[in-house]
Amino acid sequence: MKLYEYLAKEVLSQKGIPVPPGRLARTPDEAAAAARELGPVAVKAQVLVGGRGKAGGIRLADNPEEARRAAADILGMTIRGYRVESVYVEQKLAIDREFYLAVTVDAGAKKPLVIASARGGVDIEEVPEKEIVRLHVPPQWGLMPYAARELARRLGLAGPVAREVVEIAIKLYEIFREYDAELVEINPLAVCAGCVVAADARLNVDDDALFRHPQLPRVVDATPLERRVRELGLAFVELDGDIAVMANGAGITMATLDVLQRFGGRPMNFLDVGGGAAAEPMARALEVLVSTRPRVILINIFGGITRCDDVAQAIITARDTVGIPMPLVVRLAGTNVDRAVAMLEERGISAFNSMEDAAARAVALAAGA
């Protein structure tokens, strides 16, 4: 779960990491009122993607009227698919230097990783490798002060700024641990007239650990359709094609989309009913797929824990309740396939045994053949 910048900064601030004073605004009037309180400000779109600065989602304002106009322009903008519903109005900083500081999970090393650079304020991907300092942290011990001091030294820091950065790094690691973060990032970490503040922040919390964090606000990053299917306990991602897909298992579902694309088709969604879903949620998910009006629905099942007869039952249920007005292509193999094929054939639905044949048929049907 990604937190908005203003929520991430709340967490940082509670931990004692300095952040600029700011107010959340949902209307231009609220933005103007915030600017009256704060003086010259930055008006920043609150969205769950990066790159908002380049997209025009950050504007400087010297007075309340400018802040109002900036907010009016930014609110309602769409930045990389995300509609801006609020702006964060934050006191403008006179920045001398910008650093990058983050803690994330290094999957390869299976350890937390601190990443820092003296080249902050830009995408870390754009910073040359030799200017990035990386430090693995043993999860049993955490980030020790000596390691943080070495990190500061490698950034070329000394004196009071080094001391501040060391303290912030240690606190940032504590946040990473306490909030079950996948990523906590300060970019830029700004040095302004001797003080060090987090000018922008991100905090992504592990979805699988949310049960340990009931106090955190829930930020939903999904389309209404994605929400509907995920509530059934199934993995779903909306795509922009015209062939709806239901398969079992993340790998086989991805492979199904790949094969459709390879054959010249355009998948409309990723729907994984793996893990042995019962007939009922599968039928509900299928009904949702029908409601999106695809040109074709492709069901690709290699039954393991998921039983082909449950899939057949789901198809029959969906057809009897909402109807399936578009062409349906079914591929079944594995557990209880014979029984499932018999159930479907009784109702005039034929099933393929090979993934290749089924995918080819779905693409041909979508193309109007």
Add this chain to the structure above:
Amino acid sequence: MAIIVDERTKVLVQGITGNQGSFHTRQMLEYGTRVVAGVTPGKGGETVHGVPVYDTVQAAVDSHGANAAVIFVPAPFARDAAFEAIDAGLETVVIITEHIPVHDAMAIMAFAAERGATVIGPNTYGICSPGKCKIGIPPNVVFHPGPVGVVARSGTLSYEIVHSLTQSGLGQSTVIGMGGDRVVGLTFIDVLKRFEKDDSTRAVVLVGEIGGTAEEEAAEYIKTMEKPVVAYIAGRSAPPGKRMGHAGAIIERGRGTYESKVKALEAAGARVAEVPWQVAELVRAALVAGPVAAE
């Protein structure tokens, strides 16, 4: 021969009294796996399909000398269960549970490294040396003995590919699910090293997917391998920034793309299949062409 598990492996099941634990214990017993004990705190003294249940792993190990554990306990308690298994000295710990917090996974892997335990998973279907031992949840009919080692991130895609191998007359030495999470125990490179040394394995199939860099890291090792490697990578059509079912299957900040993985694997000499059903023919060709077949 096979890798990691064989007919001598003695398995204990943590979470044996739950639905999943009980169902798959029966399946494993039917497969011929030596399931010697189960553990569920508070249920000591019961039996599940004839398997005695203990309150703690240590008690089960003391009585039965198990050397592998399989974990079916719910995610919030999985870290405790894994630590318990590792602390009791079990050599192999297979974690089936999905949705384990990534911080818990990092803690488990750090402890396993300290004690020299082998962790498979989390979020894996398990491991099977066909005809010898199956630990985990794959259907009993999927795997057949033979010369191909298989390592994959995804379950059903493994079954799909293994099914087509079997149909082409290519059985398997050992099939291993790495798990779909970001932080997992055994990774491709660890498994490839073992297959390379295993007498019964003549070719290796690697089934990867977008996200992370495990395939790229594996490619570095493939360069040095004698045995042929055939790979398939899922997720070519996946949009960046979207999590495709598995926690690990996401292209983030330009990393973990299909192209990067295929490029690394091909440069290392692996044959990369464009579609799942192409894997079997590439394996067959590799076995004919490869140095191993010439022996």
